[in-house]
Amino acid sequence: MSTSIRRFLPVLFTAICLIASPLRSFAQDHSADIPVTENVDDTGDLDEHRLAETEEEFNIGEMIMHHIADSHEWEFAHGVVLPLPVILYSPDRGLEVFMSSKFHNEGHEYNGYHLIHGDTEAIVPVDESRTVYDLSITKNVASMILSAIILMLIFISVAKAYQNRQGKAPRGFQSAMEVLILFIRDEVVKPNIGPNYQKYLPYMLTLFFFILVNNLLGLLPGAANVTGNIAITMTLAVITFIIVHINSNKHYWAHLVKPTGVPIALLPIMIPVEIVGVFMKPFSLMIRLFANMTAGHIILLSLFGLIFIFKSLVIAPVISAFALFMNFIEIMVAFIQAFIFTLLSSMYIGSAIEDNHEADHGH
Amino acid sequence: MDESKSDKWKETSRRTNSYARYSALAFQMLGTIVLFTYGGYKLDEWQQNKIPVWTLVLSLSSIAASLYMFIRSITKE
Amino acid sequence: MALLTPALGLIFWMLVVFLLLVFILRAYAWKPIINGLNDREKEIQSALDLAVETRAEMAKLQANNEKLVAEANAARDRIIREAKEAADRMIADAKEAAATAGQREIENARETIRNEQQAAIATMRKEVATLSLQIAEKVLHRELSDKASQEKLIADLAATANLN
Structure with a gap:
């Protein structure tokens, strides 16, 4: 009896892996579809929109992606956020270090950088031509x-x-x-x-x-x-x-x-x-x-x-x-x-x- | 009682062991096939073949080769 | 596909943190732990070996003891047997000696008795002869003094002689 259960476990793990990938694509579909269609007109203030959205309509795909992806801040629970140091290296400016709390929202620009909450978080320079290496102490x-x-x-x-x-x-x-x-x-x-x-x-x-x-x-x-x-x-x-x-x-x-x-x-x-x-x-x-x-x-x-x-x-x-x-x-x-x-x-x-x-x- | 417990422990580890080995084999098989097929696909794209010769040849031969490797590695014990 | 794209910063920190962790733990944790484990295993092994050795020694000792006891028993038995034999022999010897001594005593006694007897017989014979001679002397003396009786005797003698 227990042997069969043990034999079953590896199968179950494989099954989890298999189940997970359609789920993930499902999740991605949602995160790609709904926010994009709704956010076409006001890309300026995505973060506030996100906040409003979580209260209005719960988006499971986005929630999951948000949790499994890396982040520049550590959100323990909704609203309880520990800012983490952002470390950037660019050939022209050298090393830059500041706290992630300097970014207030998606549209906010600090020191010539945006914090983009897309599929994954990324810090992008306002000046697109610059190359910046992100060596931040992220959540991971x-x-x-x-x-x-x-x-x-x-x-x-x-x-x-x-x-x-x-x-x-x-x-x-x-x-x-x-x-x-x-x-x-x-x-x-x-x-x-x-x-x-x-x-x-x-x-x-x-x-x-x-x-x-x-x-x-x-x-x-x-x-x-x-x-x-x-x-x-x-x-x-x-x-x-x-x-x-x-x-x-x-x-x-x-x-x-x-x-x-x-x-x-x-x-x-x-x-x-x-x-x-x-x-x-x-x-x-x-x-x-x-x-x-x-x-x-x-x-x-x-x-x-x-x-x-x-x-x-x-x-x-x-x-x-x-x-x-x-x-x-x-x-x-x-x-x-x-x-x-x-x-x-x-x-x-x-x-x-x-x-x-x-x-x-x-x- | 202690002995049977350690036996069970060994048994579990042996099972996980073989699970790990076979899943590694499966991964290797899958990866080989995918890599070869992708390479063939890219080659066809590069040569702009009408018939995807490279894709066909490389995918089929990689399937055969990985099957051959798989059978060899499970029978060598 | 963002999930499948490794982030550069994460790789960098991962390398730094993980390699540091490997070196720090190797120096300050794994080495003492593994040495401790090896030492203890060695100690346990040596303790087990010692136990086996001790057991073997005990067995040897016990065997020795048993041998000693058996030897002692055998010696005791032998001594007792020898003593008994000696005693028996002594008794037998004593008996024999006593018997021969008695025999000799008896022989001696017999000899003495025989000698005494013979002496007694000889003296008695001599006495009787003397006595008889004395009697004969006395009788002769008396007879010869009396004529009548002399004659009578001669007559008696003649009468018996006649018969012959």
Whole structure:
């Protein structure tokens, strides 16, 4: 019984991903359609219009996009906004730093910049010809720094506990973390990377806990969707890619140019496929985490959005119960995705550094 | 009791393990096909072919190749 | 598609924060934690090894003890057996010695008795002879002094001799 449920879960996650993409396009359709048709005449004061709109007519697509996208300010709840620093670099003006609260609304111009609330937020210069690099501490960056601080506090204190209680049994929080650390070391890194796993263990542990903490933080109300952001997952995947190719041995490269056990006739097509595969691995890492986390957020937000669409007291408890259930699943997904990212990264590294590549194709 | 618990834990991790591996394979297959087809499409666009030869050849061969890779990687265990 | 376009600033900060995190955690967290774990595992392993060793030693000791006890028992049995044998032998010897001594005593006694007897018999014989001689002397003495009785005796003797 429980086995079938467990077997069902991966299917469910895949289903969530699949469901999510039509939902997202649906959401985008709405955000594209309704505001545009209504805002054609007064583009000047979009922000106030948005405010008025939320009171008049609830737009679920816009709400969802607003929550899963990055932002230059941190809105904890409606109206409770923490302004974040905006850092801009342009070749002509150099570094510019100011708070995001300087932008009052869409039409407001500060220092020659507009803050555009489109599909995603962007700071655009009034002078279109200038190139500006936006290095702002956005909501995602702030949340990421917060998670980094949390991780440092947790693990440095755990490390202290190890030093203070040398050789003794773990206690309290230390033992909770130890279970995870040992799991990553013994079940994920050691079997997949092989005997030289020690070198990669710090990176793998950091990777796992960084993704996990950000996944879990993202589930809190009002929090940022860090691991559901393609830039974050891309950076993680690229770091893994670089680590793999710095440490890969000659077997790995040889396998790329001449895959073992492949007929000569197939080589012209197999070599490009293998080379594409090299880039597909980090790409799949990037997409998987991004899609899972974003899809989870979209589902949760859609459920909550339904309450506002139906505007019914009867439907609210049902949806809340379902949302609670989804939240539990999301907590599981948070762990599983962190685990899978770490697992696939270590398998990826393991395949690049293993000595005997022939053993891999034991025909 | 403790042993059965750790067994269950191992079992779950093994399942997730194979889920991860197969989903990685699927991703690789999908990505290969999409990339090759897109490349063929672009080539056809560039050469302004009436019949999308490159799209057809590259998409079909990438499907065949990725299927071949998939079968090889699941039978090598 | 804005969701699928990575933002430059985010990538930059992500790289900075994440790489810093990796290096800081590696130096101040993972190293002590992993060392602590390894140390503890080693300690536990050595404790387990020690336990196994101790158990083996205990078993060896026990076996030794048992051997000692068995040896002691065997020695005790042997000593008792030997003592018993010695005692038996001594008793037998004593009995034998006593028997031979008794025999000799009896022999001696017999010898003495026999000698005494013979001596007694010899003296008695001598006494009887002397006595008889004395009697004969006395009788002869008396008979010869009395003529009548002498004659009578001669007659008696002659009478018996006649019969022969």
